[in-house]
Amino acid sequence: MASITFDKVGKIYPGGNRVITDVNLNISDGEFLVLVGPSGCGKSTLLRMIAGLEEVTEGELKIGDRVVNDVTPKDRDIAMVFQNYALYPHMTVFDNMAFGLKLRKMPKEEINRRVGEAARVLELGEYLQRKPKALSGGQRQRVAMGRAIVREPSAFLMDEPLSNLDAKLRVQMRSEIGMLQQRLGTTTVYVTHDQVEAMTMGERVAVMRKGRIQQVDTPRNLYDFPDNLFVAGFIGSPSMNFIYATLEGEGDEVYANMAGDRVKLDRTAVAEKSALANYKGKEIVVGIRPEMFELVAAVPSADPEQTISVTVGLVEQLGSEAFIHFVKPSPPVVTPDIRELLADQGTDAASLGNETKFTARVDPDFTPKPGEEAKLVVETQKLHFFDKDTGDAIR
Amino acid sequence: MTTPAVAPVDEVPPQPISEDPGARNNSLAAWLLRIGSALVIPAVLILFFFTFDFLKQEDTNKLLQVAVAVAVGVGGIWLLYWGMDRAISVMPEQIGNAVRPFAFAGPAMVLLGFYLVYPAVNTFILSFQSADGDEFVGLANFQRIFTEETYLISIRNSVIWVILVPIVAVVIGLGFATLSDRLGKRSETVAKSMIFLPMAISFVGASVVWRFVYNFRPEGFGEQIGLLNAVKVATGTDPVDWISIPLWNNLFLMVILIWLQVGFAMVILSSAIKAVPVDEIEASRIDGANEWQVFRKIVVPSIASTLVVVWTTVLITTWKVFDIVFVMTGGGFDTSVVAERMVTEFFTFGNDGMGSALAVLLFVAVLPILVINVKRFQEQERLR
Numbered sequence: 001m002a003s004i005t006f007d008k009v010g011k012i013y014p015g016g017n018r019v020i021t022d023v024n025l026n027i028s029d030g031e032f033l034v035l036v037g038p039s040g041c042g043k044s045t046l047l048r049m050i051a052g053l054e055e056v057t058e059g060e061l062k063i064g065d066r067v068v069n070d071v072t073p074k075d076r077d078i079a080m081v082f083q084n085y086a087l088y089p090h091m092t093v094f095d096n097m098a099f100g101l102k103l104r105k106m107p108k109e110e111i112n113r114r115v116g117e118a119a120r121v122l123e124l125g126e127y128l129q130r131k132p133k134a135l136s137g138g139q140r141q142r143v144a145m146g147r148a149i150v151r152e153p154s155a156f157l158m159d160e161p162l163s164n165l166d167a168k169l170r171v172q173m174r175s176e177i178g179m180l181q182q183r184l185g186t187t188t189v190y191v192t193h194d195q196v197e198a199m200t201m202g203e204r205v206a207v208m209r210k211g212r213i214q215q216v217d218t219p220r221n222l223y224d225f226p227d228n229l230f231v232a233g234f235i236g237s238p239s240m241n242f243i244y245a246t247l248e249g250e251g252d253e254v255y256a257n258m259a260g261d262r263v264k265l266d267r268t269a270v271a272e273k274s275a276l277a278n279y280k281g282k283e284i285v286v287g288i289r290p291e292m293f294e295l296v297a298a299v300p301s302a303d304p305e306q307t308i309s310v311t312v313g314l315v316e317q318l319g320s321e322a323f324i325h326f327v328k329p330s331p332p333v334v335t336p337d338i339r340e341l342l343a344d345q346g347t348d349a350a351s352l353g354n355e356t357k358f359t360a361r362v363d364p365d366f367t368p369k370p371g372e373e374a375k376l377v378v379e380t381q382k383l384h385f386f387d388k389d390t391g392d393a394i395r
Numbered sequence: 396m397t398t399p400a401v402a403p404v405d406e407v408p409p410q411p412i413s414e415d416p417g418a419r420n421n422s423l424a425a426w427l428l429r430i431g432s433a434l435v436i437p438a439v440l441i442l443f444f445f446t447f448d449f450l451k452q453e454d455t456n457k458l459l460q461v462a463v464a465v466a467v468g469v470g471g472i473w474l475l476y477w478g479m480d481r482a483i484s485v486m487p488e489q490i491g492n493a494v495r496p497f498a499f500a501g502p503a504m505v506l507l508g509f510y511l512v513y514p515a516v517n518t519f520i521l522s523f524q525s526a527d528g529d530e531f532v533g534l535a536n537f538q539r540i541f542t543e544e545t546y547l548i549s550i551r552n553s554v555i556w557v558i559l560v561p562i563v564a565v566v567i568g569l570g571f572a573t574l575s576d577r578l579g580k581r582s583e584t585v586a587k588s589m590i591f592l593p594m595a596i597s598f599v600g601a602s603v604v605w606r607f608v609y610n611f612r613p614e615g616f617g618e619q620i621g622l623l624n625a626v627k628v629a630t631g632t633d634p635v636d637w638i639s640i641p642l643w644n645n646l647f648l649m650v651i652l653i654w655l656q657v658g659f660a661m662v663i664l665s666s667a668i669k670a671v672p673v674d675e676i677e678a679s680r681i682d683g684a685n686e687w688q689v690f691r692k693i694v695v696p697s698i699a700s701t702l703v704v705v706w707t708t709v710l711i712t713t714w715k716v717f718d719i720v721f722v723m724t725g726g727g728f729d730t731s732v733v734a735e736r737m738v739t740e741f742f743t744f745g746n747d748g749m750g751s752a753l754a755v756l757l758f759v760a761v762l763p764i765l766v767i768n769v770k771r772f773q774e775q776e777r778l779r
Contacts (some may be wrong), residue, residue: 051677051681052680072680074680074683074684076681079681082677083674087678089681090697097678099682104683
């Protein structure tokens with residue numbers, strides 16, 4: 001077992017294409033770290049750099065105390081689980097798992113013991129003599145896991161190992177992998193594009209965008225204290241609502257004027273975010289998680305200065321909760337990545353129209369009907385504030 | 396010509412091949428119509444052959460003849476098929492469905508039988524007859540093949556060819572395929588094209604090229620122009636008549652075929668190697684395999700079926716090789732092989748009996764390989 005350390009790691013392909021920029025990350029021994037981000041953000045490349053399948057062109061990568069920049073994959077003592085499992089089709093399940101051990105010239109009894117143990121844990125016992133072709137997707141996934149486990153490596157690398165499974169199996173395997181990792185205590189780096197997977201599995205989650213790590217923290221902290229608009233928008237489902245607002249001071253109180261809706265901010269929250277004082281009278285971006293809304297009907301004691309009126313659009317009734325969609329007449333918040341996306345398509349922010357869409361998670365018992373007017377109270381102690389130019393959180 | 400086997404009704408496999416009730420209509424009328432429909436087109440063709448004199452006239456405009464031939468050949472066949480389809484569609488549905496497959500596939504079967512099966516059967520019969528085919532000699536021809544030294548040498552040589560050429564060609568082809576796979580895109584294309592190039596040369600052409608490699612001139616007959624002997628002379632050693640060194644000369648001839656076949660082996664194996672998923676190779680590297688182990692334990696097993704196909708294909712080509720020997724030595728200096736011997740018997744000695752016997756030998760020897768190939772193919776299909 002070992003820690004994994006990135007020190008100013010970067011990667012530029014021979015053509016000059018830069019995919020990883022200045023990654024500094026310390027994954028401690030036994031930790032379960034998830035790399036998450038949209039496709040093309042470099043998370044898989046980073047994982048493959050740990051595996052030795054991609055060259056590190058800048059900085060230093062350490063496994064344990066050893067710099068592994070120039071160490072071949074076979075000498076890194078890591079095991080990897082691939083997205084499509086990469087089982088050897090011509091070998092039986094047993095041979096697939098035993099392959100790495102045989103190459104290391106391990107005694108037969110030890111190989112049998114380890115494979116047997118892994119097969120027991122993964123419930124593959126009766127399939128050991130089958131070829132991968134004769135297995136279901138879930139079973140293949142287990143074989144891939146087993147192949148990694150029997151090696152007893154210093155780290156597991158997993159590249160979207162669950163993305164080829166159906167939704168139900170995915171949830172099941174998610175918890176199984178989590179439990180397995182806890183039991184084995186092996187350092188694990190897990191790549192996924194699914195933020196739910198990231199949040200539920202990772203001890204810490206590193207959010208990546210365009211080859212840079214945006215933020216590394218526990219799932220809870222990522223959710224509560226996102227460093228910037230990207231992380232705030234990426235983590236959480238449904239996503240955080242963003243709207244442009246002007247901060248207005250009035251006596252001791254601070255109000256956020258969001259396209260005409262004036263909401264009084266929570267005094268303690270404002271006091272805690274000392275940098276907020278510099279933004280008085282200026283336009284910022286306010287982030288509101290869907291659950292920070294509630295129907296006034298469900299909270300009769302709500303402060304009228306913290307309520308807004310909305311015209312209900314779509315209503316999604318889930319039983320345990322309900323989602324209300326509505327719009328506000330304010331241009332949508334354009335984050336740097338949205339601006340880039342638009343530029344790629346040859347348009348700009350103006351094409352997005354003049355309405356900001358909102359989702360509110362509310363008490364299912366008081367759900368209004370589409371088209372009705374509703375009053376929503378905003379839980380202002382948990383609002384997020386961002387600089388509208390840099391997208392960084394204001395704290 | 397055998398008619399396609401139709402299983403008796405009680406032996407129909409559990410899953411009916413066709414849900415179509417017409418497919419199992421085995422009434423006499425249906426069978427008569429089936430055979431009739433299969434024979435219509437061949438019959439028309441034969442009729443044409445004997446009645447349509449225009450195409451045989453030598454003093455008419457050739458272009459016009461070609462145009463008429465194409466029009467009548469393509470258009471006529473189309474018309475015949477169309478006409479039969481119309482005729483079938485006015486039949487009762489049951490009968491029509493029973494007859495349709497025979498109307499479409501039947502003519503080709505009949506013609507194939509005429510051009511392929513009949514000659515094969517005739518060759519088989521000829522092999523039991525004397526040189527000019529006027530009396531039956533039983534197994535005498537075969538007895539000669541397996542007792543007389545001339546033939547035994549041919550068989551010995553053929554066996555050596557068949558063992559060495561496919562293996563060497565496949566091994567070198569696999570080597571080139573593996574190595575070229577690691578080159579950059581452009582250099583890979585260039586390297587592969589160079590190695591594949593000989594494939595474009597006919598066996599006779601290649602033999603002529605290699606005659607210049609092995610060329611030898613006895614003293615007093617001018618300078619050595621052969622490539623190998625030029626090298627020998629330049630390095631101060633005596634020139635050698637490569638083609639006449641017993642046993643070795645066989646190997647020198649085999650080099651030509653290997654040179655021709657390596658390109659084929661390489662191209663097929665290269666695409667098989669490229670089809671091995673990168674993930675599997677990366678997984679094996681992470682599992683601790685070095686490059687040789689990746690090749691030996693992942694790549695080679697993954698392309699095993701392609702290796703067998705390439706090997707058997709080259710093997711059959713080798714077994715049938717005639718041109719190289721014929722051009723290089725004419726079978727002399729104990730370099731004769733079975734196929735070359737067959738041609739010599741037929742056309743040089745006019746011995747149809749011996750030639751046919753050798754042809755039968757060639758055919759029978761290939762059968763096991765065909766069986767292996769077909770079995771292997773079925774196995775693969777089953778696993779798919």
